[in-house]
Amino acid sequence: MKVTGISHIAIAGDNPEQTRILYEDILGLISGSSEVVEQEGVTTHFYKAGESTIELLEPLSAETPVGKFLEKRGPGLHHIALEVEGLDAYVRKLKEAGIMLLSDEPTLGAHDMRIIFIHPKSAGGVLIELCEHQ
């Protein structure tokens, strides 16, 4: 039961071409695969940064959580994802401590990882994803 690193930093974006030019052409990050995650209502584009990735989220529609985030706050940092070992034990520990989660149990995210989100109200205003390889 431990945090092994930062899996990714997720950014809500409305201008993927500007992002591509900066991250790929100028900073030289390797661009990974794109993936539609229907459950989260987003298309994700990954850019590799060392052991971690920067994940650009584009909403599938204005009605999705990321679509609403963009309308309310504009493009910018959306959440961070910590890779863990022992996700189920973490979920029990978080619940015992009264930490608010966005779902009762882990769900399936991009790259076939099991994920759960900690509510920003319980985490200093930061949406934190915990994720674990299956």
Place this chain on the structure above:
Amino acid sequence: MKVTGISHIAIAGDNPEQTRILYEDILGLISGSSEVVEQEGVTTHFYKAGESTIELLEPLSAETPVGKFLEKRGPGLHHIALEVEGLDAYVRKLKEAGIMLLSDEPTLGAHDMRIIFIHPKSAGGVLIELCEHQ
């Protein structure tokens, strides 16, 4: 000239004890040193997450950039820092591409690193720090 990884994720906070309980007591992250960075107007607290760190920023006063950020947006994700090799070459390349920077040349940040910030307007709403060990 390359990005070697995510150096840290910086969070603007107004409740360091809530953050400490979540990151240290519940998630089990190792707490690092605190440092006052007068130039940035913050106290920083580091939590180790694999190869990266999560950096909690507390403003030294309401008049500092982070103080104003908290007043305007509340606590939450503030910026990401990418560790690079070849910072000066990156600065030249960014300027050539017309990317807005917060300073003309790199300055000295926490942990004796040379740093420069890319303006969120040139980076999809994200404040991006590039940093390099001296």
